[in-house]
Amino acid sequence: MAEIVEAPVGGEEATSAQTRLPFESADSLLVVRDLVVHFHTDFGVVKAVDGVSYSVNAGETLAIVGESGSGKSVNASAVLGLVPPPGKVHRGEIIFQGQDMLKLDDQRLREIRGNRIGMVFQDPLTSLNPVFSVGAQVSEAVQIHEGLARKDARERATELLSIVGIPRSRERFDDYPHQFSGGMRQRVMIAMAIAMKPALLIADEPTTALDVTVQAQILDLLGSLQQEFGMAMILITHDLGMVADQADTVAVMYAGSIVEYGTVDDIYYRPLMPYTLGLMASVARMDQARSGRLRPIRGQPPSLIFRPPGCPFHPRCDYAREVCWQEQPELLEYDQQHLAACHFAGNLPEPIRKDEP
């Protein structure tokens, strides 16, 4: 099991189009290879995304999981060509439906964005313009991409609002964002995202700002829309429950790199990398009676400016040995379609558990 099957990603040579990602297939919708995004700040280079590769197949959901500062959101904005300054994509390929997004000009990129790739962000309040009515904003989205006349656009927007479950959408068309609740605003965002029946939906923490019962509504809506349109989805979240519920494949990010990548069952039931193990052990479980203390990961997530040398997780890792702070492990396939970046993946040594503070 610990045997190295192949070394598909990581390293410079992996950028060549021949190497195949574990989940890549003929109908892969999106293939990201060795993506590197850095932010040049006065205080050093923030290595937000540092050599990340993954792929999404049509109709499937890839969850990118990570804590704050893991680079998971920057990853998504890079796919959309929306890395905010002073961020810069340094290297890599983002192949969407056969085209390298990084080689397209702004015009083409805009056409793809919002047309074939939809996006939903965390905060539905700041994503909507407060001075335009909700309906106007949805019809604008429709007008831009579909080239509909004003009246038709209004018709289509009303239809979209009712698809995403806004009751009395015709009456509420002229309401302003502040008259909508958080959940309703998120529905509006989803309506705009799916207006063009995109092939891929990128949802960045889509329910973090919402209440639990509303979160359930939104997840339910996203799930049914996904089925209806056959959309693929990249779900970016820190919520392990939501990942278990939604994802087909999971990429766990830590300090700008993917540290484990596999099917949702592999990640949850057969984790290889100590960080994934630690994450699973540190969450409180609602479905189980209490069985003693939680086992937290010690320490704090690292800085992306001063990334620990070697394996970025080694300062917090119970299994770390000398090799871990000397060499950065590559993301390698240890099992069928199950990758991990760990020197001891699948063969962990005795833990050296230090006293937890």
Added chain:
Amino acid sequence: MAKDMKRGATDMPPVGAISDEQVEDVLTPDQQTMAGTATAISTSAGVPASTAAGAEVALTLWGDVWRRLRKNRLAIIGLGIVGVLLITAVFAPLIAPYDTNDQRIDVASRCSGPCAPTLKHWMGTDQLGRDQFSRIVYGARVSVIVGVFAVGIALALGLALGALSGYFGGAIDALVMRIADVFFAFPYVLAAIVLIIAIGQGVGSIVVAIGIFAWATIARLLRASILSTKETEYVEAARALGANHWRIITRHVMPNSMAPVIVYATILIGSAILTEAALSFLGIGVVPPTPAWGYMVNAGKPFLTTRPYMIIFPGIAIVFTVLGFIFLGDGLRDSMDPRLR
């Protein structure tokens, strides 16, 4: 090294500079903190992450502001001008080559009025043969005194009333703010003129006039700032600990509400100096023969076309001084802006 890392670690500029919600993901304050501690931890894995190596570099409000201010070229120019002004005012007797009231009739008569700049009098002399440069140097004193004391009065009134108004709210707030409205409704300079006529001409009158008309803005700014500060959880925490109003105001609310007031007060010094110059120009400011820039401009008025240096030099002094305070104020605003921290 450790010091530099600490600095880097505690800075937020990436967040402010990028100013996009996605950047939360790039670099949260947690990570910023960790930046400095990362290496420390790799050598002593397992200890609480706060164990950064290196000496304590406590970053106070001013340390933090200064670090950002340093990078703002205009602000540094402003600071330079203000510095020159202060030095000039304090050391005027050492800098000025002549006595300001040293009337040289012989010089004046030779030039039939003001003389053009020469090596001895490099800003020329005025119609009474007094050295212009010396008068400008001493004029800085008037400007500084007016700026500092007028703003001092405005701050004293504005801070006290603004704090009461913002912190306690209710009837006190309504009362103070309505009084402030009344002061807003007066035309500033006109009111000052009336006041000066009432209590007599002189530096003291100008200071009082400006001070009691400028407090209202300070009170408003502070009040608005306090309204948001007093809702913060650390103020609530202090209340939960049983702290009294005085302690909450002085230790928690005021230190965290002062930034906009400091910015405004800086700019206000400039504008007080300008007001003084305007009043002196109108002849109701500083009493001659005390050298004041506005008064000097006034004196140069008849010679505007023939001997423009009479007006140019004091004019430049006024413009640069006021600009200096505005640059500094703007710089402070940028470096104190809470969105950047």
Added chain:
Amino acid sequence: MSNEDTPRKRTPSAAKSGARKSPAKATARAKTPAKAKTPVKRGAASRPAKSAAPRPSIREMSGGATVTDPAPTQPAGTFGEELLRVEHLVKHFPVLRGIIFKSKVGTVQAVDDVSLSIRQGETLGVVGESGCGKSTTARTVLRLLEPTSGAIYYNGQDIVKFNKDQMRRLRREMQIIFQDPFASLNPRMTVRSIVSEPLVIHGIYEKSGGAKYVADLLERVGLNPEHGNRYPHEFSGGQRQRIGVARALALKPKLIICDEPVSALDVSVQAQILNLLEDLQNEFGLTYMFIAHDLSVVRHISDRVAVMYLGKVVEQADRDTLYERPMHPYTQALISAVPIPDPQKERDRKRIILEGDLPSPLNPPPACRFHTRCWKAQQICRDVEPPLEDHGNGHLVACHFAEEAKVL
């Protein structure tokens, strides 16, 4: 179903007017024998069942269920005597318009007739969505907000009637830990001055051991005391929360109200803080009121859990009962809405999707406040407010159609 028939029966209005004195007496009686003892530790040997006299007013309801005291005594457990008892707590916020002449245009019924009790050494979890009044309840208990009506008994004394001085002294016994570790620490104060502030305020800084005590506190919560000169922004979220814990702990309080203490933290750091809170509880015999919207965390840390919806407690039970056999439809929906980090379980689970949004607390639905989103709602739910009834073993439910369901 009317509650207002006989004068003998206790009605909320009677209690609100202060007509009843018994709970104060009862608790006062209850606490005397154990007064001198050290606080009970969690997991310590089982204490005798709560010695308080039986509540006087258990009575039969027409429906057959019993209505207990507003804040009923929970079954005997390993905990000490009752420390905090909230009765019919109401907090309304007037909505005002106008600048000089303010006029009331509405009332936000943030907390409406909430009754709770917490025993020494126990952790009571309070869960609910935004606007359910859980944080308002917490702040009212601490009297950071003045209650509109109702009583708050701490050690048998109604602290609503306390004057400024009494309140100041009481603050040494009750503390709060806030949600946002970035907002709850004064950015202009060093860590050391933040943690010593409570001692300074109460004039016991020297007496408590001064700098040494503060250093010990910092060490106890897992911080390096040498970093006392630093400012809060130099610490990460988890470490800041530790500072907040140290501050709350400084006065050696008995009751700590934890207002979403881990919701702003990363998952891996959440567990650190939860463990710290548990250790401190064991070490100092602390009593927690733990407010959160994260149901998983609440199950982990609480002994008993109260579920709030729009200013009301709709269900209350010990933690395992509440999660395994919830009876109120809202609780069921809430639990079912939370995805479990277990893919296979998730595939088999059925989710109850509630219709619509939370109604505004400015204008809450009449009678049962949940009826607008409830799949079980009948006419009676729109007409009659369901009382919080005991369905056995202190499992309290406020629903006309309470029924166990398994939603995990």
